[in-house]
Amino acid sequence: MCGIAGAWLPDARDSEDSLLALGRRLGAAIAHRGPDDAGAWAEPAAGLVLAHQRLAIVDLSPEGHQPMASADGRWVIAFNGEIYDHVAIRAELVALGHGFRSRSDTEVLLAAISQWGVEGALARGNGMLAFAAWDRRDRVLWLARDRLGKKPLYYGLSEGRLVFGSELAALRALPGFRADVDPDALALLLRFDYIPAPHSILRGVRKLPAGHLLKLDASALSARELPAPKPWWSALDAQRAAITRGFDGDEAAALDQLDALLRDATALRMEADVPLGSFLSGGTDSSLVTALMQAQSSQPVRTFSIGFDNAVHDESEQAAAVAAHLGTAHTPLHVDGRAALDLVPELPRLFDEPFADSSQIPTTLLCRLTRQHVTVALSGDGGDELFFGYRRYARTLKNDALLRRLPRAALAKLAGKPGERARLGGLAALRAELATGDLQGLARHRVSHWKDPEAVVIGARRLATAYDDPRAMPGVGTPGDALMALDTACYLPEDILTKVDRASMSVALEARAPLLDYRVADFAWSLPMAMKYRDGELKVLPKRLLERYLPREMVYRSKAGFGAPVGDWLRGPLRDWAEAQLSEQRLREERHFDPAPIRALWREFLGGERKWHTHLWGVLMFQAWRETLR
Known part of the structure; x- marks a missing residue:
């Protein structure tokens, strides 16, 4: 888990030293994603530089330094993520004659690309990733993102120069880069609380969609219009095939198969050369992941939860009960509101692009707590979209x-x-x-x-x-399958996974999601709806499985959700801050919003209308983010 960045200036005649300096500048802008090591590599003849910020997880030695070159010298890669099945792929490659100097999954990925090509290597891997791979022989740059969109990658052209990175901050570090707000993307932010790929808040900058590849050569850059990315894997196609295939078995067989798949997916994600633990909210998904971790661990698993002083948003007691039953080493954090309020002004910088899902606040606080104790944390993300959980x-x-x-x-x-x-x-x-x-x-x-x-x-x-x-x-x-497909295409990668990526990487914490192993997803898609939603009960099969690890009363209970009392804060301690962000004069001067409807909603909200805070939070997050452009 790291941060990557780079630039391709095909018409420039920069020296190697100047290109390396540029790479270090781009990487420094996202240094929080990888504080353990920094590297840059340049190809002056092509005008290309790759940069990497390392968060060392597997093989902590200098042999894992990036950017990394393949053994044959043809490929150079800057890689963000983890290939969980790298041990099995390594064995296959050794049998084919490849040798390795490290235990890192990056070297395995490079050898796989050398052996099978970029698309072949991606198809064999089980993990989360975003990478930039430079083919020195053919002078082609490949940008890639994982199947379900766990790791981000932005890219864009600025005066004929390609720039890319894990976050917009890396692109904005390119000298002369223009940072104009795209009003169409801003409207998407207000609609969804996030900006879905391929769009970004900056005009001319794109996000690579989940499961996609972008192949670039110098002619594409000189044309000043980049080609469209191509899918190397399609969640929709995989879902359609799984539904058509169906599941051949009864509920007991499905339970056994889900148990086996999730055990393996969890075990793969427990491999690390650094301390690891689990986020535990007390809900079905995080409890299930934690139970499977503890069942495969000889020591108590470290678990972490957060609760607010507002009881509507506090699940800390349920999390503590689950932890006690499973025998984990549990660390709760109770937030009295002050810590959350102090975090709000930091959110635009931490999230890099405007983002307005208010659960960003507890998620970020939870990641900060967790990072004090471990470097890797497993989460229950994905269960709602796969097993009809909303x-x-x-x-x-x-x-x-x-x-x-x-x-x-x-x-x-x-x-x-x-x-x-x-x-x-x-x-x-x-x-x-x-x-x-x-x-x-x-x-x-x-x-x-x-x-x-x-x-x-x-x-x-x-x-x-x-x-x-x-x-x-x-x-x-x-119709239920269709609803989950839509969320898998948009809400899951662009809200849920974006939130976890930014919150965790802001403190250099790697978050892993066993439920989003593509094999688990394929299995979930094959199940009949009655194993997901029946008689008003959501997530039927995961709850039945959780009964193997927890008492029924812990499994079947109401869930409060992972939110924050934003409405209370905006009427109380955040009121002056919000008023400054929403002042009519500022709105008129900046010319992003029509002030009238926003001011009307603010007045109604202060007058007692309880729901307008969801509208206002998106505007507030953009206004606060805009200040980072100055």
Whole structure:
């Protein structure tokens, strides 16, 4: 787990020293991602430089230094991530005649690329990654991102120069780089609380989508328009194939197979030459991962949880009960609000790109606590998207059934424009949902905070996402499968995994997600819906499996969610800060937003309307982030 960066200046005649200095500058901008070592490598004849910031996890010796060259000298790589099955791949490569000087997975990845090519190496690997691989023979640069989007990679052109990196900060470190806000992406932020790939908040900068490759040569850069990235793996295709194949067995067989798969996925992610532990909220997914860790550990697993003084958001007692039953070495953090409030001004810098899921606050605090004790932490991320874990799924299916029953004439009469007041519930919300027309529209409506953000962002056009594209639906299976497919394409990589990546890497903590092993995902997609959602119960099969490790009363309980009392804070100790960010004068001068609707929402919120804080938080996070551009 590290940070990568680089630049390709094909028309420049920079010396090796100047290119290396540039690489070190780009890497220094993301040094927090890898404080253990820093490296840069340059090819002056091509005008290319790669940079790497290392967080040493496997093979802590200098032999793991990056950028790293292949044994034959053809390939040089800057790699962020982990190849969990690198031991098995190494054995296969040794049998083919390859030799190794280190135990690092980076050297295995390089040898795999030399043996099978970039796409062949990616197909064999089980892990999380983003990398830049330079082919010195063919003068081709490859950028790649893992199957489900655990690791980030940004790239863009600036005056004919390619620049890329794990975070926008690396790109912004390129001298002369322009940092103009893209209003279309800003509207996406207000809608979703995040900006989905391939878009970014900066005009002309792209995120490489999950499971994609970008192959570049000098002619692509000279054309001043980069080619579109190509998928090397498709979650949608894999889901469609798994649904069509189905699961051949009963629930008992499914339980045994899930147990075996998750045990192996967890064991692979427990390999490290540094201390490791587990995030434990007390919910199904984190409890299951922790139970499987403890079942395979000879020592008590280190576990970490966080709770707020607001009881609605406090699950620390449940986490402590699970830890006590499993016998882990548990460390709780109880936040009285002051630590959380002190963190808020730091969020724009820590998250690098505007991000407004308020669970970023407890996630970041939890990562800070955890990093004081371990360097690697396993999480339960992915369980909701794979096993039907969100309550909104059930509500969406209910309303979809209603849409199908109502005659078109009745729909036309009852439906209403999905304006912002639909966020408040009641009749306005129902009429807005009736106006969506189909399942995909319902799903988009459910995940949208601002319903019409283009009306408030000056100069914004609406950009399509997976929630708008019918091709993002699997076309087989049930409506529930379709809802999970949409979230796997967008919400999972761009919100959940982005949040964990930025929060963990801000303190150089590696987060690993066993539930997102692609084999577990493929198995989950093959299951019938009744093994995920039945009689109102979410995540049926994971809960049945958890019963093997915990008492039923710990498994079947209500879950509060992993949030923060943002509304209370904005009315209380954050009110002056928010007022300054949302001042009418500032909004008018900066010309990103129409001040009128934002000021109206702020007044209503201060007057007692409880739900507008979700709208306002997105605006606030952008306003605070914009200050980092100065």
